[in-house]
Amino acid sequence: MRYLPLTDADRAEMLDKIGVDSVDALFEDVPEKARLDGTVDLPRHKSEMEVERQLTRLSRKNISASEAPFFVGAGAYKHHIPSSVDHLIQRSEYLTSYTPYQPEISQGTLQTLFEFQTQVALLTGMEVANASMYDGSTACGEAVLMACRITKRSKAILSGNLHPHYAAATHTLAKYMDIEIKDDAAKPGGLDDIAADIPDDVACVVVQNPDVFGQVHDLEPIAKAAHEKGALLIAVFTEAVSLGLMKTPGAMGADIVVGEGQSIGVGLQFGGPHVGLFACRNDRNYIRNLPGRLAGETVDADGRRGYVLTLSTREQHIRRDKATSNICTNSGLMTLAWTIHMSLLGDTGLRTMAQLSHEKACELADRLSAISGVELVTDAFFNEFTLRLPKNAADVVEALAEKGVLGGVPASRLYPGKGYDDLLIVAATETNTDSDLDAFEAALKEVL
Amino acid sequence: MSTRFTKDHEWIRVEGEEGVMGITAYAAEQLGDVVFVELPEVGKTVSQGDELAVVESVKAASEVYAPVSGEVVAVNEALEGEPAKVNESPDAEGWFVKIKLSDKSQLDAMMDEAAYAEHTK
């Protein structure tokens, strides 16, 4: 057993010191009926070689994004991640430490969290950010709960073009909290008229930008309409790279900004772990209602600058049933990956990466919508757009996969039974080459 | 009238119909450095024993209860910027709330200074 340092001689000596005859004696409090005689019915231990063989065999049953022309998005995007990111996050000091409860020997984690919070605030155009949530969808749900605490109201309106999984996660989180949630109707290529009819007792309106179909929106009129009714605007994004090119939600008047950070540093990971970004105004009422951890600056006994976890009385380990959220462990290592990648990019690199993603998407949209019977539904978009196909999009995606092209997400997979069978959501990024675009165009022509 | 105390370490000093209240020096000492005080809104009506405020140190948050029933007529807004006043001057500048009492007889059952000193021994 390569992971267990004790020898049988050690065990015997230790039992002797403890003053018992056998290990069984240490389990004497377990009800007799529940003590297993042997082992559970699972295979015995394996060598590294055997485990590696078994798992590699499984992994080969999947087609990875780098093996095929890849255009799948709808909440997770394939971007280039510099090699140094993965090297750094595997350093023992980051990988095998825990939540920085002892700040004197956790300054590495705490300073990177402080840098992360600052970068998230800058990226979103907001004043402050927390130290991360699980992912974008849970951040969205937590933002709605926070808006209800801030406004002391208990109604929320979700845009119909919010990623349906985000809407569902938000419904679940609010389900038993006496919060009433209204879902507007989806409108591919447009936006439900959420600003037109905001009642006086609404805590927040939640709008995704770019939306789930890829369409981009000016949030300013929505922010204005919400604020007139005393409601907050929660702006959501699933593609963090879009902020490399677009006006920030902060500049458009958002009060809370949440989103998925996976595009930067984290990768696809088959859906997790990802990293939820959470930013808001620098207002006492906001900050005291934030969910999750916060790193803050202070000084040590010698007056030297250092960082600590702060404002912890919001959190479950102190406030228990009155905490702002039950979240404990967040996405620590993913925030580090995010922060390293963002530090490598800087303004310059982020803008270029966003520009390339946008250009590839524009070119692809033009080429695909030129195919007979294919129509571009979204007229203003960043790196993701929606096509109306002359056939069932789910069947088309399967047929494309058989031709070795991973060609997007059928809208019906996100909105089952809503009549979107002919809509295909397609994403492009800087990782797509000209030959990827050629392959997609050729395959789609053949399939249609 | 002299100061009255609760077993939960609140004090109240009544002049006329109004009482000013806060937490005792003993409680402030036990809490450590106070970093935040959450105060009620003026106009709120409370019953004796209701949660009135929350006082926080770095690692703890404690509810402060209404020592008497009545209406909140003023709160110590200075605590927002300077929560340290609770530690520095718990029984004067570090006051929390002024309450218009609805039942002055509630004071009779409360401790006086000597009894409270005994209580915290």
Place this chain on the structure above:
Amino acid sequence: MAMNTQGRPSAPLHTPDPGAYDDTFSGSRGLDQAEPLIFERQTYDKSGVDFEAPKGKPSRLGALERTDDLGLPGLSEPEAMRHYVRLSRKNYAIDIGLYPLGSCTMKHNPRLNEKMARLPGFSDVHPLQPQSTVQGAYELIGELAHWLMTLTNMPTVAMSPKAGAHGELCGMMAIRAALDARGESHRRRVLVPESAHGTNPATAVQCGFFCDEIPAGPDGRVDMEAFKGKLGDDVAAIMLTNPNTCGLFERDIRAIADAIHEAGGYFYCDGANFNAISGRVRPGDLGVDAMHFNLHKTYSTPHGGGGPGSGPTVLSAALAKFAPLPFVIKDGDSWRMVEDEADAKAQGAEPFGRMVAFHGQMGMFTRAMSYMLSHGADGLKQASEDAVLNANYILARLKDVMTQSYDGLCMHEALFDDRFLKDTGVSTLDFAKAMIDEGYHPMTMYFPLVVHGAMLIEPTESESKASLDRFCDTLEALALAAKAGETERFTAAPRYAPTKRLDETRAARQPVLRWTPASADTKAAE
């Protein structure tokens, strides 16, 4: 003899008074490098990532293109490497030394796990790819689910919760859904021992429940009389950690399960301490209705400076059908993800909802699977036994110099309190900070709340006997030093860490939560 100038002795000729030079000119101290924030470099004109040049085509963003800069500094690769490597050296970690945080299970993180999780077929796969292209990923989820169900003897496991607290939410929401389905929505009271983790009451409240605390008995376990007295037809559930946060197995667990069931409630078990019994005791045999795993504790996925976690949650037959969307099923020869309600209903399920955008922490599933396959049924059992043995060895070695909170043996963690520090002027906090100077991460302090000045030590199975002996020798020496009046050693600690004690009061009173150019200017002016 020729003098090699590279071979000069490095021993100083005399030792200067240690107080003579308070600090270095650079702010660095040998291997401990002073490192500013990246924002303070003000490098806005460079990047550590090369791209092809954009073609400069007109944008199709409507009028939403941003014209100003965000203010994000960029670093070249060597600068970034140095910055983050320097910062990393200010962290303690399992790979550096014993990390005895109670209830956190800081065990060794095998590197095979990391290698397996990075196989492109697992890490570089999209959650919404056509299902035919991710059969291996589904199979891995199915296989891990099988191991988790077998280890617990439970019929269902919800795989999507993102961390332990998210798993608690999953279990408690399933309980709420089951009560609603029974027409007993009035059951809102949840019994929580006062020694519980803070996530338990926080979770209960998020499910619309309220908490009723059960006191601990004199033996550190649930006070059965008090518990029974609280049962009634408004009780929804009990949330119980087992082994509990005092490191003790709840001897009466069967009776507790029977009583809560008889009263019409459910039994939620917090699985944070499952490392004590994994492979040796199955919660399904104890009457548990729901229990989350912390894959980053019990099954060695890395703690990562505070996550990511992963909290698969097993559910009993009574709760199984309320498991959240999505879930993987075997459909004939292939695997399939059930993603929407209509599909779930066709499978006879009544999911309470969806908890998260995709389907859980795949990267953690791969790592946990790698760990579990490596250990096997025999190794998992041995790991639990060693974890319990190690904790009891620490207890046996230290109980005469420190004060054990509850008599008898313990499970995988040993609980001490601060009675041995009485009248020494040394607090639990001081004692913990002195451990830092000795090269150890402190134990969990001031938790559980049921004992005064708690010190909860969980060594895990990853420590050798020699390592435990060194640790016990050190703690013994510290305890004796405290009793001998060496107060300064403790109150001035840590002296050898990258920073001295940090002013947490200042951080909370005047929160500085990000860098701003203005705060930099203020500092320059000082």
